[in-house]
Structure formats: C-alpha cells, structure tokens
Amino acid sequence: MNENTLVQEFLEVLRKAPKVALFSHVSPDGDCLGSMLAIGLALEKMGKEVLFYNPNLVPSNLMFLPGSSRISQQLPDPQPETLVFVDCTDLGRVNLLTSDISKVSTILNLDHHISNQHFGHINWVDAQASAVGELALTLINLLGAEIDSDIATNLYTAIVTDSGCFQYGNTTAQTHRLTAELLDLGIDLVSIHHNIFDQKPLSQIKLLQYALNGLEIHAEGQLALMTLTLEDFQKSGAEQELSEGLVNHARSIVGVEAAVLLKEAGPLEIKAGLRSNLWLNVNEIATKFGGGGHNRAAGCTFRVPIEDAKQSIVSTIGEALRIGRNY
Amino acid sequence: MNENTLVQEFLEVLRKAPKVALFSHVSPDGDCLGSMLAIGLALEKMGKEVLFYNPNLVPSNLMFLPGSSRISQQLPDPQPETLVFVDCTDLGRVNLLTSDISKVSTILNLDHHISNQHFGHINWVDAQASAVGELALTLINLLGAEIDSDIATNLYTAIVTDSGCFQYGNTTAQTHRLTAELLDLGIDLVSIHHNIFDQKPLSQIKLLQYALNGLEIHAEGQLALMTLTLEDFQKSGAEQELSEGLVNHARSIVGVEAAVLLKEAGPLEIKAGLRSNLWLNVNEIATKFGGGGHNRAAGCTFRVPIEDAKQSIVSTIGEALRIGRNY
Structure with a gap:
C-alpha cells in the first residue's frame, strides 16, 4: 500500500x-x-x-x-x-x-x-x-x-x-x-x-539544589557528574521521576562533553543517566555496564554502593574522553 | 512615506x-x-x-x-x-x-x-x-x-x-x-x-547553586525569593552579569506568581530583579522603589543592607499578592 x-x-x-x-x-x-x-x-x-x-x-x-x-x-x-x-x-x-x-x-x-x-x-x-x-x-x-x-x-x-x-x-x-x-x-x-x-514542584527545585551541591568536574573539564542519594530524595520530598532532565544542567557547562547523573534508587541500586554533547557515544558506555539507549543519551544501573558506581563511571568515561574516540 | x-x-x-x-x-x-x-x-x-x-x-x-x-x-x-x-x-x-x-x-x-x-x-x-x-x-x-x-x-x-x-x-x-x-x-x-x-561558565552554575541554597518561599507559596551576596559572587568567581536569568528558576515553581532575585552589587547596593507570571504588575512595584521595567519583568535598586531590602520587597509584594490586584 x-x-x-x-x-x-x-x-x-x-x-x-x-x-x-x-x-x-x-x-x-x-x-x-x-x-x-x-x-x-x-x-x-x-x-x-x-x-x-x-x-x-x-x-x-x-x-x-x-x-x-x-x-x-x-x-x-x-x-x-x-x-x-x-x-x-x-x-x-x-x-x-x-x-x-x-x-x-x-x-x-x-x-x-x-x-x-x-x-x-x-x-x-x-x-x-x-x-x-x-x-x-x-x-x-x-x-x-x-x-x-x-x-x-x-x-x-x-x-x-x-x-x-x-x-x-x-x-x-x-x-x-x-x-x-x-x-x-x-x-x-x-x-x-x-x-x-512553569509548574515545577518545589521538591524538584530542591532536588536540583542538592544535585548542584554535589557537582564534580573530572577529565580536565570534559566530564561533569552529579549525584543524588536516597537522603537527598527524602529531604526534598521528591519522587525519583522528578530528577528527569537535571543532568542537562551538568551537560550545559562550557567544555563539558559528557554529563552523568547518578541517583540512588535503593540500597545498592544506582541508576546512571549519561548524556554527551558532540561526539562521545554514551550508548556504548552504558552497554558496557548492561544498559543502553542512544548515542547522546543512555542509561545503566549499578548494583554497588554509590561511591563505587561513581568510581567506575568516572574512570570509564574519563578513559574514553582521554583517548578521544568512542568505545 | x-x-x-x-x-x-x-x-x-x-x-x-x-x-x-x-x-x-x-x-x-x-x-x-x-x-x-x-x-x-x-x-x-x-x-x-x-x-x-x-x-x-x-x-x-x-x-x-x-x-x-x-x-x-x-x-x-x-x-x-x-x-x-x-x-x-x-x-x-x-x-x-x-x-x-x-x-x-x-x-x-x-x-x-x-x-x-x-x-x-x-x-x-x-x-x-x-x-x-x-x-x-x-x-x-x-x-x-x-x-x-x-x-x-x-x-x-x-x-x-x-x-x-x-x-x-x-x-x-x-x-x-x-x-x-x-x-x-x-x-x-x-x-x-x-x-x-550549552556554554555556561562553571561559575554561573555555582551561582545558581548559591541562589537555590538561599531560596525562600513567602506569601503562601506565591512569592519565591533568592538572594546572592557579594560573598556568593566571590566564591563562585562569577561576574554580576552571570546572574541574568537565574530568577526564572524561582518563577517556574508551581503556584508562584512573583519571583525576586536580590543581588548585592556592592555594600548598600542591592539590585532586585522582579518577575511575575500571570497578573502581578511588577513594573508598578519596581517604580515604587525608584526602578521600572515591564509589567512582567522589572527591577530596582535598594541602598540598604540586603536583609532590609528583602524585608521591604517581601512585605510590598506580599501585600500586593494578598489583596490580589495590581498596585
């Protein structure tokens, strides 16, 4: 037809x-x-x-x-x-x-x-x-x-x-x-x-506040990472879904190619949202950790404490950025 | 012609x-x-x-x-x-x-x-x-x-x-x-x-962080106010111009009609950026304090300590919101 x-x-x-x-x-x-x-x-x-x-x-x-x-x-x-x-x-x-x-x-x-x-x-x-x-x-x-x-x-x-x-x-x-x-x-x-x-719950603005308080810059400015712990969600009163989109604040920093939001969905359940701006294939990085998505937006879940998840993702993305090509 | x-x-x-x-x-x-x-x-x-x-x-x-x-x-x-x-x-x-x-x-x-x-x-x-x-x-x-x-x-x-x-x-x-x-x-x-x-200086993101850390809600949720002190600008390394637009984070909270960013431009020089969403005429409020602008976006300068400026603006806007009509 x-x-x-x-x-x-x-x-x-x-x-x-x-x-x-x-x-x-x-x-x-x-x-x-x-x-x-x-x-x-x-x-x-x-x-x-x-x-x-x-x-x-x-x-x-x-x-x-x-x-x-x-x-x-x-x-x-x-x-x-x-x-x-x-x-x-x-x-x-x-x-x-x-x-x-x-x-x-x-x-x-x-x-x-x-x-x-x-x-x-x-x-x-x-x-x-x-x-x-x-x-x-x-x-x-x-x-x-x-x-x-x-x-x-x-x-x-x-x-x-x-x-x-x-x-x-x-x-x-x-x-x-x-x-x-x-x-x-x-x-x-x-x-x-x-x-x-313009209908953001106050709890979502508080979540942004906590995410920014934990902002870290790695890989000579090319990687920006934010974390949200279970405590952050409790203090803000926000549901997990309200963290949607917050990673873009990290992505929008000058010089940043890759941005990550790590959020603690439960004990030993760390969800990573990955974004890239121009060239890094974050789908391949997420796939390496059992996740997936698109080239510029992907995600994966770590079953380890949040500090260990952070170390894994920082070293993996840092290496990918260092060698300046996709995994 | x-x-x-x-x-x-x-x-x-x-x-x-x-x-x-x-x-x-x-x-x-x-x-x-x-x-x-x-x-x-x-x-x-x-x-x-x-x-x-x-x-x-x-x-x-x-x-x-x-x-x-x-x-x-x-x-x-x-x-x-x-x-x-x-x-x-x-x-x-x-x-x-x-x-x-x-x-x-x-x-x-x-x-x-x-x-x-x-x-x-x-x-x-x-x-x-x-x-x-x-x-x-x-x-x-x-x-x-x-x-x-x-x-x-x-x-x-x-x-x-x-x-x-x-x-x-x-x-x-x-x-x-x-x-x-x-x-x-x-x-x-x-x-x-x-x-x-997506070319925001890191210092601008830090400014947002400090502004959110000082977020206050008044007038039963209709007024959201943020402050940035000289110390905030120094710690972030941001120039005064980089605070442009930050007030929109306060304006975007559900239920908020008026949003204010108070920034300390110098000792006893407090610049207020005022925004409203649907009906409040912030131009008239700014004019009351010697400033001006548009109905939904205006500004004025206070020559008093930041706490006094905050008290003035909160009580004036609070009253305008309470009586539910324009000044």
Missing part, C-alpha cells in the same frame, strides 16, 4: 465511524495527550461519539489541555469498532494485550517512532515527524474538520513538547510550517508555555 | 552602495550580531565591500557565528557613505553621538523596538517582528541575494535568541514561516543550539 493510499484508507475508516475510541501511552506526555485530544475533539466536530483512554492519570502540568478531564483510566466497554492508537509503538505501550482488543475492531495506528511495530490494521507511521502532533494536524486538515483554539492548543502542546521547543534535531521546516498554521488560529502562546513549563 | 515605498528606498540605497558599514548595539546579543552578519555577508555576495562594527567584544557563546571574527571594535575610518544600524533604538545604543557620523552619510535604520527613535534617513522599524532577524531575512530575500548556510545560521541565531526559542509572546506565525525557510537551507540545528545555550 503506498503512502497516499494508506492515508486515504485511514481517513475513510474515520469518516465512516459513528463512534471512535482513542488510546495513548503510559507515562503520558504532551505529544500523546495533545494529539489524542486534538483528533478526538475534531472527530466530535464531525458529529462522532468519542472516548479517550490513558492507563495513567494526566500529569498536573498537562491538565490545562482542553478535554483532558474527559480522559478515562477505564477501558471503553463496549469497545467501539474503530480504535485509534496515538504515539504508541505497540499495544504494550498502552498496557494492553492483543486479547484485550475486540476481534471485530479496526485498529488505526498513528505514530512517529521508527521502532513502531505496525500492530494496526492501518499504520500511519512517519518517523520524519518531530511529534505525532504534526501528523494529527495533517490528519485533521485532511478530514476537513474545523480547527478551533482548543484543538490548536492541544496540537501546539504536542509539537512543542516533543520537539523540545523546536530545539531537538527532529525539528524540521515542516514542524515550523505546521506550527505557523496553529499560531494563525490565535492560540495563547505565553499561557501555554507557562502551563507546560 | 508608506511602508512599501520605505522598503523600496531602503533596498535602493543598498543596491547602489559600493561599500557599506554595519553597526550593532552595546552588550551585543544573538539578534543584533546575527542580523548584522547575515546582511553583511549577503551584501558581499552582491559584490559590495562590507565593514562590521560593535563597541564590545563578541560574547564567547556567539563566536561561532560565521563572520563574527571580522567584527571590529574600531569605528570605520574613513566612513563609507552607506551606514546600516541593526537592532538599535538610537545612536546611544552604539555609544555614538550625532557628531560621530559623517554629514554625507546615508543612515539606514533596521529595528523592531517600538521605542526606536527613527534617527536614520530611512527607518525600517517593525515592532511586530520577534527579532530583527525576521526583517533581515525579508531584506535579503528582497535584495535577491543567495542565502548560504552561513547566512542562514546567523539569521536562525538572531530569531531563536530574541524569541526565546519561540516561547516569548512576540513569536508569531510569520516567525515560524521564516524559520522554516532557514531550515530548508539545511542549517545544523543541534550544533547551533549547543553553541548558543
């Missing part, structure tokens, strides 16, 4: 469906929720009945998304015939098994992950898109549904979160062109950004 | 000029340098001789801009007949007096500040543009000069810095459309962002 036929069939199923259930992945983010809500609200404008499903609660900084209060943690029962999966590589991302899906359903799979398992009956997977939000806007345009400011707000949030405010390498000219369309519709940029990005 | 005639005359002067000197403002930023370099490199492609002037040195995180090493801190002597001022509200922004400009020169003034003094012979001032970079790209397109990746890199930097990575309220659909044009030309997004944003 060529791309054009595929999109036409995708549209055809949606146009004919009187009732649609939409699904998005566990640990929901701005892209999966914004894209799912935008498509659902557009389908409602076309007179269809729409149900939204996510296995988890909506994160507090995304509760402003129009329609988000309608997302249910209960699977639709009975299932409508038309199911749309948004931003999901496979059914496992929605905590579902094949047996959870009714045999008579048509599964539409809309995603931008190159690793997508093509588990749907029609799989619109475009790995060139910075966010599923790009595909969702194209889809809604093709359906001919009116895009109001609620839909535009959802789509903008999808794109701005998955493209890292247009900073990540997945951002393309098309990303900006589609975003321009959304701005033409008159969304409130300042309020959206405030809602998404 | 209507807008169209104005732009045509602006173009005409540039087309006829064999030699052009370009000027950008003190404390140079990505927009003034990127826009100036882009226009100059484009004029060179048209066979013109070009000189670049800035009163200050290029900041280290902008030294990657193609052509930046050619920016001189010496005024051109002799002055060419055609002078282009980029991103400057008035001659004072370039540390110049009217008497510094040759009587026979034609001054072209390209800017996006609403407060521009229209000091040129032709003044292309568009306050709708998020960055002069938008106007520079339009100008180069109208001149018909080829935009290579060096020029595109300069223009992208201009736009991304002055629009705050497309987050500020000055960002428009046109901002994104012009950016799409630049991405079509194949610029290296990841490398540009790394060069601009």
Whole structure:
C-alpha cells in the first residue's frame, strides 16, 4: 500500500465511524495527550461519539489541555469498532494485550517512532515527524474538520513538547510550517508555555539544589557528574521521576562533553543517566555496564554502593574522553 | 512615506552602495550580531565591500557565528557613505553621538523596538517582528541575494535568541514561516543550539547553586525569593552579569506568581530583579522603589543592607499578592 493510499484508507475508516475510541501511552506526555485530544475533539466536530483512554492519570502540568478531564483510566466497554492508537509503538505501550482488543475492531495506528511495530490494521507511521502532533494536524486538515483554539492548543502542546521547543534535531521546516498554521488560529502562546513549563514542584527545585551541591568536574573539564542519594530524595520530598532532565544542567557547562547523573534508587541500586554533547557515544558506555539507549543519551544501573558506581563511571568515561574516540 | 515605498528606498540605497558599514548595539546579543552578519555577508555576495562594527567584544557563546571574527571594535575610518544600524533604538545604543557620523552619510535604520527613535534617513522599524532577524531575512530575500548556510545560521541565531526559542509572546506565525525557510537551507540545528545555550561558565552554575541554597518561599507559596551576596559572587568567581536569568528558576515553581532575585552589587547596593507570571504588575512595584521595567519583568535598586531590602520587597509584594490586584 503506498503512502497516499494508506492515508486515504485511514481517513475513510474515520469518516465512516459513528463512534471512535482513542488510546495513548503510559507515562503520558504532551505529544500523546495533545494529539489524542486534538483528533478526538475534531472527530466530535464531525458529529462522532468519542472516548479517550490513558492507563495513567494526566500529569498536573498537562491538565490545562482542553478535554483532558474527559480522559478515562477505564477501558471503553463496549469497545467501539474503530480504535485509534496515538504515539504508541505497540499495544504494550498502552498496557494492553492483543486479547484485550475486540476481534471485530479496526485498529488505526498513528505514530512517529521508527521502532513502531505496525500492530494496526492501518499504520500511519512517519518517523520524519518531530511529534505525532504534526501528523494529527495533517490528519485533521485532511478530514476537513474545523480547527478551533482548543484543538490548536492541544496540537501546539504536542509539537512543542516533543520537539523540545523546536530545539531537538527532529525539528524540521515542516514542524515550523505546521506550527505557523496553529499560531494563525490565535492560540495563547505565553499561557501555554507557562502551563507546560512553569509548574515545577518545589521538591524538584530542591532536588536540583542538592544535585548542584554535589557537582564534580573530572577529565580536565570534559566530564561533569552529579549525584543524588536516597537522603537527598527524602529531604526534598521528591519522587525519583522528578530528577528527569537535571543532568542537562551538568551537560550545559562550557567544555563539558559528557554529563552523568547518578541517583540512588535503593540500597545498592544506582541508576546512571549519561548524556554527551558532540561526539562521545554514551550508548556504548552504558552497554558496557548492561544498559543502553542512544548515542547522546543512555542509561545503566549499578548494583554497588554509590561511591563505587561513581568510581567506575568516572574512570570509564574519563578513559574514553582521554583517548578521544568512542568505545 | 508608506511602508512599501520605505522598503523600496531602503533596498535602493543598498543596491547602489559600493561599500557599506554595519553597526550593532552595546552588550551585543544573538539578534543584533546575527542580523548584522547575515546582511553583511549577503551584501558581499552582491559584490559590495562590507565593514562590521560593535563597541564590545563578541560574547564567547556567539563566536561561532560565521563572520563574527571580522567584527571590529574600531569605528570605520574613513566612513563609507552607506551606514546600516541593526537592532538599535538610537545612536546611544552604539555609544555614538550625532557628531560621530559623517554629514554625507546615508543612515539606514533596521529595528523592531517600538521605542526606536527613527534617527536614520530611512527607518525600517517593525515592532511586530520577534527579532530583527525576521526583517533581515525579508531584506535579503528582497535584495535577491543567495542565502548560504552561513547566512542562514546567523539569521536562525538572531530569531531563536530574541524569541526565546519561540516561547516569548512576540513569536508569531510569520516567525515560524521564516524559520522554516532557514531550515530548508539545511542549517545544523543541534550544533547551533549547543553553541548558543550549552556554554555556561562553571561559575554561573555555582551561582545558581548559591541562589537555590538561599531560596525562600513567602506569601503562601506565591512569592519565591533568592538572594546572592557579594560573598556568593566571590566564591563562585562569577561576574554580576552571570546572574541574568537565574530568577526564572524561582518563577517556574508551581503556584508562584512573583519571583525576586536580590543581588548585592556592592555594600548598600542591592539590585532586585522582579518577575511575575500571570497578573502581578511588577513594573508598578519596581517604580515604587525608584526602578521600572515591564509589567512582567522589572527591577530596582535598594541602598540598604540586603536583609532590609528583602524585608521591604517581601512585605510590598506580599501585600500586593494578598489583596490580589495590581498596585
């Protein structure tokens, strides 16, 4: 099936469906929720009945998304015939098994992950898109549904979160062109950004404080390392997930090629988040310790005391930086 | 002169000029340098001789801009007949007096500040543009000069810095459309962002650490306040300017409406940076203490010990937040 036929069939199923259930992945983010809500609200404008499903609660900084209060943690029962999966590589991302899906359903799979398992009956997977939000806007345009400011707000949030405010390498000219369309519709940029990005729990700011208090520079300034102990998490009152992204403060220091955040998830359970800026392959370093990831962002777990984990990672990365090439 | 005639005359002067000197403002930023370099490199492609002037040195995180090493801190002597001022509200922004400009020169003034003094012979001032970079790209397109990746890199930097990575309220659909044009030309997004944003001196990270160590929450969570003493600056080795932007960490805490950074610039010289998120008019609060600024970002200076300054600002902002309306 060529791309054009595929999109036409995708549209055809949606146009004919009187009732649609939409699904998005566990640990929901701005892209999966914004894209799912935008498509659902557009389908409602076309007179269809729409149900939204996510296995988890909506994160507090995304509760402003129009329609988000309608997302249910209960699977639709009975299932409508038309199911749309948004931003999901496979059914496992929605905590579902094949047996959870009714045999008579048509599964539409809309995603931008190159690793997508093509588990749907029609799989619109475009790995060139910075966010599923790009595909969702194209889809809604093709359906001919009116895009109001609620839909535009959802789509903008999808794109701005998955493209890292247009900073990540997945951002393309098309990303900006589609975003321009959304701005033409008159969304409130300042309020959206405030809602998404300025809702940090105080405990997360305290975690940053403790991480900076433990900042160490190694390898003649090329390696910056931060540690967070169980005590730091207890004192700050922060959950483990709130340490997400803190490693970027170490990565942003001038001259730093590799940055590491070591966090104590439990006694003898040290999780290492590794980042590099320009050339070091941290995936290979993480793999050496039983982990993995991408070339510039990877992770691994050490089953040793935190001081021993620190020594291992500093000496391994230090050596890789010293010889100036990848492992 | 209507807008169209104005732009045509602006173009005409540039087309006829064999030699052009370009000027950008003190404390140079990505927009003034990127826009100036882009226009100059484009004029060179048209066979013109070009000189670049800035009163200050290029900041280290902008030294990657193609052509930046050619920016001189010496005024051109002799002055060419055609002078282009980029991103400057008035001659004072370039540390110049009217008497510094040759009587026979034609001054072209390209800017996006609403407060521009229209000091040129032709003044292309568009306050709708998020960055002069938008106007520079339009100008180069109208001149018909080829935009290579060096020029595109300069223009992208201009736009991304002055629009705050497309987050500020000055960002428009046109901002994104012009950016799409630049991405079509194949610029290296990841490398540009790394060069601009990931070059923080270690001393700046230490300053953040000290600021967070002194974080206080007042007014039932609506006011977040950080202080930096002379000792903090000494211990970190950071210059005063490096505290720029740190107040945003306080502003980004959930529930916070007003954020303050108090810094000791000297004995009995306490500078307060004030920010608000949604409604508090911090300009009016700063004005009360002899300062000023914008509704959401303002500043003032206290000539008292830092503890007294803190008490004044906490009680004044606390009261404004309590009564829930602007001063």
